Amino acid sequence: MTNRQSTQVTTDRVTAALLIIGDEILSGRTRDANLGYLATWLNDHGIELREARVVPDVAKVIIESLNSLRVTYDYVFTTGGIGPTHDDITVDCVAEAFGVPIHYNAEAEAQLMAMLTGPMNDGRRRMTRVPEGGTLIRNPLSGAPGVAIGNVFVLAGIPKVMQVMLEDLRDRLRSGRKVLSAAVHVFAGESRMAATLRRVQDNYPDVAIGSYPFGTRERFGASLVLRSVDGERLGAAVDDLRAALILDGLEVHDGEAPQEAAG
């Protein structure tokens, strides 16, 4: 990302949640591929993904989750449930959550039909409905647009479509401070570094330190990931942590993470 408009950048932290809608994720049939992509994309834009929920195609659950998340976080993104079939109920749920009616939208129809062959039909028309007060999110890949309303952004579930829709949001989202991260990798059991980790964490409450084990029984250790919006504090915490671990007699590496065991 280059040349961000400086007027967009604030010193605030901007938070977001993701609501993944779809029986197929909860049944284990389909593996979600959107959370990781969105997390990385948002962080590049100075927005922190703070929660994700996966819910079934059940209106009551979707509406309650939307209303809980949209008052808690600055932005809510949804994925899934915006196709032409009866199980695509996301837009209806968003309208109900906001308490507004839904209308067929001429611009949405124009964008959809520009990408399709064949006639308009009920299924396709279903994809042109927009809750009152909503605006479109362009989908140059397959036409059917997403919807933005309030602080909620309704995206497709198909990863490639979700990704092109995000590009249309590039200049429509407020940016906060970007979370910076650094990692050191230590070839030792986590329990041998736990005390030092805690001490450094206590000295740097503004730097989040996570420990993620990797490896096999023969050659194992943990990647220590440090994250902060303050680059100077991050650098100081990394230096302190590395020095303390070496003083403990542990083998510390920078650079790429060894193969991880964790999830």
Added chain:
Amino acid sequence: MTNRQSTQVTTDRVTAALLIIGDEILSGRTRDANLGYLATWLNDHGIELREARVVPDVAKVIIESLNSLRVTYDYVFTTGGIGPTHDDITVDCVAEAFGVPIHYNAEAEAQLMAMLTGPMNDGRRRMTRVPEGGTLIRNPLSGAPGVAIGNVFVLAGIPKVMQVMLEDLRDRLRSGRKVLSAAVHVFAGESRMAATLRRVQDNYPDVAIGSYPFGTRERFGASLVLRSVDGERLGAAVDDLRAALILDGLEVHDGEAPQEAAG
């Protein structure tokens, strides 16, 4: 799964939620591998996974999510945050959610030390703490046990460890009716089958029908997945749907799904 004890099987539906705990999932650094495995495992046991949440290593959020989920679903499973380091706070949060103190547990220590070399230390001791009223979930892979308390099951985040812990729960969970599923694959755009799908769905409110697009621009279609606890109704819905789609002039296939586009 074979030879279930018939005393365990009821005609109820039994529901579950998964709480995935870890900054590394929300930052996009690590991709969750537990949701799909747990969903499939639970369904084999007659338990429906109805919601999943991903939350950061923040006590307030973990506790609120736990308390929300454990009153809504029959079972709650957590993954992550049970290692020896300062960022492993899941057990503390579970104790606080239940309003009980935590104690060091001699049996947990015995199970842990049986798998380890080297002395007990503070980090290792941290992994032997159990909220009052909790029982252990065995971990034959690396020793440190999980914890069961009330309807909450605290599992490891590392997939292989999570999976062996589940085996210890095999006879400790109530079983409901298993959700059966069947799929037909149609080579046509979803919008061409939407009306028929809706009609069949209306005739079978006890069968959930989902539509999942697949393919490329040249050769595309949708997999229609039908799910129900009633095998007869499921079979009838599949037959009706297949017949109606063929009557619509569409190309219908059974068997394995074509390559999918969806998420």
